[in-house]
Amino acid sequence: MISLSFQGRVVHGAGRGQQLGFPTLNVACEASGLEHGVYAAWVRLNEGLLLPGALHYGVNRTFEEGSATVEIFLLDFSGEVYGQTVVFEVVKKIRDTKKFDSAEALVVQIAKDVERVREVLKLDCHA
Numbered sequence: 001m002i003s004l005s006f007q008g009r010v011v012h013g014a015g016r017g018q019q020l021g022f023p024t025l026n027v028a029c030e031a032s033g034l035e036h037g038v039y040a041a042w043v044r045l046n047e048g049l050l051l052p053g054a055l056h057y058g059v060n061r062t063f064e065e066g067s068a069t070v071e072i073f074l075l076d077f078s079g080e081v082y083g084q085t086v087v088f089e090v091v092k093k094i095r096d097t098k099k100f101d102s103a104e105a106l107v108v109q110i111a112k113d114v115e116r117v118r119e120v121l122k123l124d125c126h127a
Helices: 016-020 103-122
Strands: 004-011 025-028 037-044 050-058 069-074 085-095
Touching (some): 050 085, 050 103
Antiparallel strands (some): 004 025, 004 085, 037 050, 037 085, 050 069
């Protein structure tokens, strides 16, 4: 298990996660010490709510975006959090980043990632 914590402000992104059915929090922060990849993570919102999340850190290869970003899909959550500061604890790496042939192939993989995150976080003492 990994135990790295970061914090940052939720900022507007391209909106692509929403279009794909997996709206993400785009977090402005330095994630130094974290390898590019997809992770299971715990996310604490301003109001203290602790939520499970699937975190992607790295370059978005499928859509050919050049700089590394932190994006988090909060499981079983809907709400507006732009401008909030979030704290997230990285628990376990799920997979490396990769380029997908299509947005549809990416959506299939994200669904698998979310299921894997559920499995991993059930075993964590926070669950």
